[in-house]
Amino acid sequence: MASTPSVPLLKDELDIVIPTIRNLDFLEMWRPFFEKYHLIIVQDGDPTKVIKVPEGFDYELYNRNDINRILGPKASCISFKDSACRCFGYMVSKKKYIYTIDDDCFVAKDPTGRDINALEQHIKNLLSPSSPFFFNTLYDPYREGADFVRGYPFSLREGVPTAVSHGLWLNIPDYDAPTQLVKPLERNTRYVDAVMTIPKGTLFPMCGMNLAFNREIIGPAMYFGLMGDGQPIGRYDDMWAGWCIKVICDHLGLGVKTGLPYIWHSKASNPFVNLKKEYKGIYWQEELIPFFQSATLPKDCTTVQKCYIELSKQVKAKLGKVDDYFIKLADAMVTWIEAWDELNPSAEKSTELPNGAAAAK
Numbered sequence: 174m175a176s177t178p179s180v181p182l183l184k185d186e187l188d189i190v191i192p193t194i195r196n197l198d199f200l201e202m203w204r205p206f207f208e209k210y211h212l213i214i215v216q217d218g219d220p221t222k223v224i225k226v227p228e229g230f231d232y233e234l235y236n237r238n239d240i241n242r243i244l245g246p247k248a249s250c251i252s253f254k255d256s257a258c259r260c261f262g263y264m265v266s267k268k269k270y271i272y273t274i275d276d277d278c279f280v281a282k283d284p285t286g287r288d289i290n291a292l293e294q295h296i297k298n299l300l301s302p303s304s305p306f307f308f309n310t311l312y313d314p315y316r317e318g319a320d321f322v323r324g325y326p327f328s329l330r331e332g333v334p335t336a337v338s339h340g341l342w343l344n345i346p347d348y349d350a351p352t353q354l355v356k357p358l359e360r361n362t363r364y365v366d367a368v369m370t371i372p373k374g375t376l377f378p379m380c381g382m383n384l385a386f387n388r389e390i391i392g393p394a395m396y397f398g399l400m401g402d403g404q405p406i407g408r409y410d411d412m413w414a415g416w417c418i419k420v421i422c423d424h425l426g427l428g429v430k431t432g433l434p435y436i437w438h439s440k441a442s443n444p445f446v447n448l449k450k451e452y453k454g455i456y457w458q459e460e461l462i463p464f465f466q467s468a469t470l471p472k473d474c475t476t477v478q479k480c481y482i483e484l485s486k487q488v489k490a491k492l493g494k495v496d497d498y499f500i501k502l503a504d505a506m507v508t509w510i511e512a513w514d515e516l517n518p519s520a521e522k523s524t525e526l527p528n529g530a531a532a533a534k
């Protein structure tokens with residue numbers, strides 16, 4: 174049994190956001206690790222369905238009626254019938270940190286057979302610096318039993334604040350539909366004991382299944398886009414957010430880590446349904462990736478909101494010709510920021526970050 178700290182780390186500074194269309198029995202397995210934290214449940218689909226939450230959890234639950242009531246016309250930027258709806262939970266939270274997890278993700282075991290307290294590891298990742306400017310070959314130098322290796326510049330060893338901690342998955346890996354179709358029986362059994370900073374200038378495929386972030390320094394950029402009902406694409410919610418946050422983190426001098434912790438992803442979603450959702454994204458992304466790789470933000474973009482609005486302008490100007498969808502998405506990115514600032518009025522103030530960058534308060 175993993176050790177559960179007597180006073181859970183960041184107990185009153187972190188919310189757990191769960192998008193769901195199901196009952197939340199999976200929480201029973203997470204009780205030792207989650208029970209002391211506040212949950213924000215975003216119920217997708219039919220708002221008249223009653224979602225059962227196990228006894229003893231402190232939570233707030235929002236369905237589509239709540240989202241429409243709270244945001245009014247701005248609710249148009251929150252996806253319906255897609256896990257992208259989870260970003261509403263990021264917006265209504267008042268905490269400094271967010272952990273989001275899917276409801277089919279269970280507690281995994283490490284090679285010694287101990288239950289993995291994924292939340293504790295994410296918190297460690299977020300509370301220790303990142304090293305995006307120079308790759309450390311012994312991976313995360315701030316972990317117990319590791320350090321910077323010979324040749325690592327001392328001027329860079331202080332690192333930068335960590336904005337995102339991207340966890341992984343044992344059992345069902347987060348594969349796209351084509352890969353799922355050709356490898357239906359493949360399971361991820363490989364536990365890699367590593368946490369590493371994704372180097373500056375490198376994009377990555379961010380999965381929202383087991384993800385934590387510092388809401389204060391990157392929250393406004395964690396918009397999961399327009400997916401699901403009425404949209405030409407799905408299952409690119411977390412990918413879109415990951416490309417946007419990485420460009421902004423690189424610009425603001427913030428770090429993104431990937432690796433531990435693992436969760437146990439219990440079931441594969443239907444690959445044929447997934448293919449229908451993904452297929453446009455599979456060819457669009459061949460144009461999206463070069464766009465994000467070459468995206469630059471002006472020096473006067475010193476807050477996440479300013480960066481995000483600037484990025485939305487570039488999306489409209491450069492991706493509108495790929496498909497009209499990106500014009501709609503660019504507008505939705507602006508609506509998202511307007512809604513964020515409306516619900517988080519103090520967000521417009523900012524505090525200085527290293528390199529003169531600033532983070533939303």
Ligand SMILES: O=c1ccn([C@@H]2O[C@H](COP(=O)(O)OP(=O)(O)O[C@H]3OC[C@H](O)[C@H](O)[C@H]3O)[C@@H](O)[C@H]2O)c(=O)[nH]1
Pocket residue numbers: 191192193194195216217218253254255256257258274275276277347380381382408409410411440441442
């Ligand atoms: O319409 C929906 C469908 C699902 N959800 C909730 O989202 C979570 C993920 O759902 P599920 O585990 O069924 O799908 P996966 O294919 O495994 O999810 C991956 O792809 C989509 C997302 O990017 C996700 O983060 C990935 O892990 C789960 O909690 C469902 O209850 C929903 O809210 N609305």
Ligand SMILES: [Mn+2]
Pocket residue numbers: 275277438440441442
């Ligand atoms: Mn799943």
